[in-house]
Amino acid sequence: MHDLDHYSALAAEALAAVGLHGQPDGLYEPVRYIMALGGKRLRPAMALAACELCGGDPKVAYGPAAGLELFHNFTLLHDDIMDAAPIRRGQPTVHVRWDANRAILSGDTMFALAGRSLLDTPTDAIPELLRLFFDTAVEVCEGQQMDMDFEHRDDVSVEEYLEMIRLKTAVLIAASLRTGALVARAGEPLCRELYAFGIAAGMAFQLQDDYLDTFGDERTFGKQSGGDITANKKTFLYLKALELAEPSHKERLLQHYQSQPLDPSEKILEVSSIFRALDIPSEVRGLMQDYHEQAMKHLAMIEAARGPSPALQEFARKVMVRER
């Protein structure tokens, strides 16, 4: 069994095999653009690693793996419209580079291309694969709606937040692992363990993202710290802080999260220092640790059945926060 880089390279190979050159060109140009922005290709890498771990030839999972990455990028494309995000991976987002209509329609096309790619596998597991795909797609939409609803609500609980990131982020990672296992015709118990591993690791993955957005080192993390605070995003950090804060801190947090200053640097500074005062960094790390341990328990079951998986171990390790 191989490491994560190996499967990321295979994922790139799988994606390169997908035809994105239909007509009219105006429809496919944004598709090629967003796919060329890159990314870790985590979801297809997980699908390919799970497939090989379950005894399948990863090549058999190329179509489904590429389909999962196309689907993931479709959700990014549409989320960027909904969030009015100007930049993705250092480049203008599709709705900025072209326009919202082009972004809507090329996103829709990517959803269809994703499904078509999922069918591109010589296995009799296609009905199960597609059921998982559509169920997951519905859940991802539900997660995105919850996220948008949170913007207008002031009574979001930590539990609701965790359910939102489970739907918006974790289920697709879990579904990718299960897809690889299904293609390899693994039994249901193994499929279930891989899915559960993906959920737990995916939760830690998103919490790490939230943590790094506020406490990450800009030089190593690559994007400016404080984006979530600037956007008044109700992340675990904020919700947990509200839960723990005494009245004066709570008041300040609520005030800040109703403001949109042109220069957010002071706001970021004060909010993150309140977070630190409330020991939020160790709250997040503690919760991530919990999910990490859950993931490792499932991984132990998986490895007991199928032998060691350096790629899954590496993913589980990477989602733990890098201390500074």
Place this chain on the structure above:
Amino acid sequence: MHDLDHYSALAAEALAAVGLHGQPDGLYEPVRYIMALGGKRLRPAMALAACELCGGDPKVAYGPAAGLELFHNFTLLHDDIMDAAPIRRGQPTVHVRWDANRAILSGDTMFALAGRSLLDTPTDAIPELLRLFFDTAVEVCEGQQMDMDFEHRDDVSVEEYLEMIRLKTAVLIAASLRTGALVARAGEPLCRELYAFGIAAGMAFQLQDDYLDTFGDERTFGKQSGGDITANKKTFLYLKALELAEPSHKERLLQHYQSQPLDPSEKILEVSSIFRALDIPSEVRGLMQDYHEQAMKHLAMIEAARGPSPALQEFARKVMVRER
């Protein structure tokens, strides 16, 4: 075999069986809203009629039939955003009633729900069903992009227009018929004839829509005449008129199609009188007649194999223009 009304009623039954009550409610409310606006349910009716004609129990096609209607309504929802259309079937469109974000995301959800519904059939034809579904979805997107491209182009040919409506309208009707046949496990020759019937009838169906938009009787057609002219839509009528017009008429048409008067009544009057002067109504009717004859040829093959189909006959008859 039954008439079209019978299959429309079955289609309504099939749709009523689809669960549209997930959480968060904010995501599913627009889905229920657009599905409740009604419509002829032509696509699922065609799927159910084809299934029974090919010897299948229509109940077996309920899931796929409902999925096709969900997909069709998803395309309407997203097209309405892209066209900035305020009204659909006499009611505010989803992006007006709620907002564009809600319309994007509930549309995405409908695409996923459509796919899930397509899987809801006890047949081993699922891989073929889904391949057809995704291929068709890609084509419908390509057609919509062509339609949007036409807005900014002044060199659109009649041939390109016909290719656009084939992709945007005809392929989904054809795919619905083929879906019903696949569910009934019909052989490839019969599937192919049904698909070809759907393409020809679907072309006539769209041309009828274009014809009625300009020359329809408002009282019987139900929407105001001249919408396409008001919106400067490059329909067959306009493109054929440009082809046939001498310089002075051509000049007037081009001028009108660069204007957006607040009160479009004079523009509608002049453009439609130019159309009449160029005998465009009989040009459209002639082309519709050609497609109708193609459809009837395929229907003759189908009925020779499977006996008479009042529902398909009725559809083919209905797409012919009603003379006034």
